[in-house]
Amino acid sequence: MTPSEAQRARALDLLSRGDMAGGIAGLEGYLAGAPDDAGAWRALGAACSAAGRWAEAARALARAVDLDGGEVEARLAYARALVRLGRLDDAAAELRQGAAIEPPDPRVLRELGIVLYDERLHDEAARWLARACEAAPEDGRAAFALGLAHEARRDIASAIAAYREAVRRAPAFADARLTLADALASIGEHEQALRELEALLARERSHERAARNREVLQRALAEMRARRLLGKTERELAQSALVVEAQLRRRETLAPPVAAEGGAARRIVRYTAPLLELRVTLDASGGPGGGAIEALHLALTDPDRAARAEDDVFNVTVIGEDGRQAPVSYATGASLTFLREAIGCPMTQASALYASLLQGSPSVDWGGATLRFASVPGAAGKPGGERHGVLVSRRG
Incomplete structure (x- = not known):
């Protein structure tokens, strides 16, 4: 062994025995005379990283990458040091080059996705993290990071699917279950979140x-069940703010009880006010006056007038982007009050769900219910009286 090789070996031995300062100094001395040893630069970078000396680590690892760009470990370690230094763009560039090395290392794919997520490039992050999940079918952290990227993209369904996959891959990964529970609760699936x-x-x-989260969810679930009209009877409906404040009056049953094959009988009852019509689908098996509410449909009988009129009935306000409270139209006030009471959610949640429908979502699932715009036929004997409005129905 040459003196230079002995110096290298001594430095590595010091590092293996936990003498970081001695090992780093030894490698620096060795590399002064052997500047083309990629492995020694990589070892120096790793030692500096372990000591939290990130600027020195980055310089050493950059040299290792320059000498052997096809070595994934060096490039991955270099990118991690760059992240520690806050140089996310440079880290992403190094990881992209690392991802081009065949076959792609799943760690590189995952960490590139995470860096892009930190840069708020959520769509691109999701694409790389999806590749990482495919390349490493048991990597729970890649699936978890993919869920975070989807949630940042406001694709909550894909986020939940990714969180579920993270839990499947790593059942003991506590953050994955916690975040899955939070995501489920955000769409009203309190029972699933509690599980x-x-x-x-x-x-x-x-x-x-x-x-702590379980206690909060248990209370929220109890409150939601107590407030929501779906599953209740006409007695609770008659006491709701929608009926009381709008002075809705019960009208005729639109159809006699009819049972689908193997199913329960249904009947539809109509409630009206000057600008509103509410149709209530009931499980008719309980007999006259009984039965649980299966669906609710609210329609504006004069949409233009309702949109022009200020809401002085339901007293609903919304928070604008500037943080100020603003009054809403009668149409919006009635719709938000209807959604809040139908599914038993806070007004802020009702507003978000309504906005999702207005923005073009064909339907929205929340808390065991499905919300969508729908049309219903006119009352008996009134052809052409089709009503367009919001339909809320029990799911499953």
């Missing part, structure tokens, strides 16, 4: 955040 928290607490009984 995820219970599963987490079964593994980690002392997990404080999971226990």
Whole structure:
């Protein structure tokens, strides 16, 4: 062994025994005389990284990459050092070059997606993270990061699917279950969210955040069940703000009880006010006056007038982008009050769901209910009286 090789070996031995300062100094001395040893530069970069000396680590690893650009470990370590230094654009560029090395390393794909997520390039992040999930079918963290990217893209359905996959891949990954529970709760699926928290607490009984979230969700679920009209009867409907404030009056049953093959009988009752018509589909098996509400359809009988009139009935306000409260039209006030009471959600949630429908979503699922715009035929004996409005129905 030459003196130079012995110096290298001594430095690596010091590092293996935890003497970071001695090992780093030894490698720096060795590299002064052997500047083309890519492996030694990589070892120096790793040692500096372990010591938290990120600027020095980046310089050493940059040299290692220059000498051997096809070595994935060096490029990956260099990108990590760049991230620590806040140089996200440079880290992404290094990882893109690393991803071009065949076959692509799943770690490079995942970390590139994470860096792009941190740069708020969420669509591109999702594409790379999807590749990482395919390349490493058991990597729960890649699936979790993909869920975060989808959620940032406001694609909550894809986010939930990715979080579920992360939990499947890594059942003990607490953050994945917590985030899945949060996402489920955000769309009103409180029961499913509680199941995820219970599963987490079964593994980690002392997990404080999971226990706290469970208590909050249990209260929210109880309140939602108490408020929502779906599943209740006409007695609760008669006491609702929608009926009381708008002074809706019960009219005729539009159709006699009819049972689909193997299903329960249904009947439809109509309620009206000067600008509104509410149709209530009931499970008629409970007999006259009984039965649970299966669906609710609210229509504006004069949409133009309702849109022009200020809401002085429901007293609904919305928060504008400037943070100020603003009054709404009668049409919006009635629609938001209807959604809030039909599914038992807060007004802010009703506003978000209504906005989603107005922006073109064909339907929205929330809390075991489906919301969509729909048309219903006119009342008996009134051809051409089709009503267009919001339909809320129980899912499943």
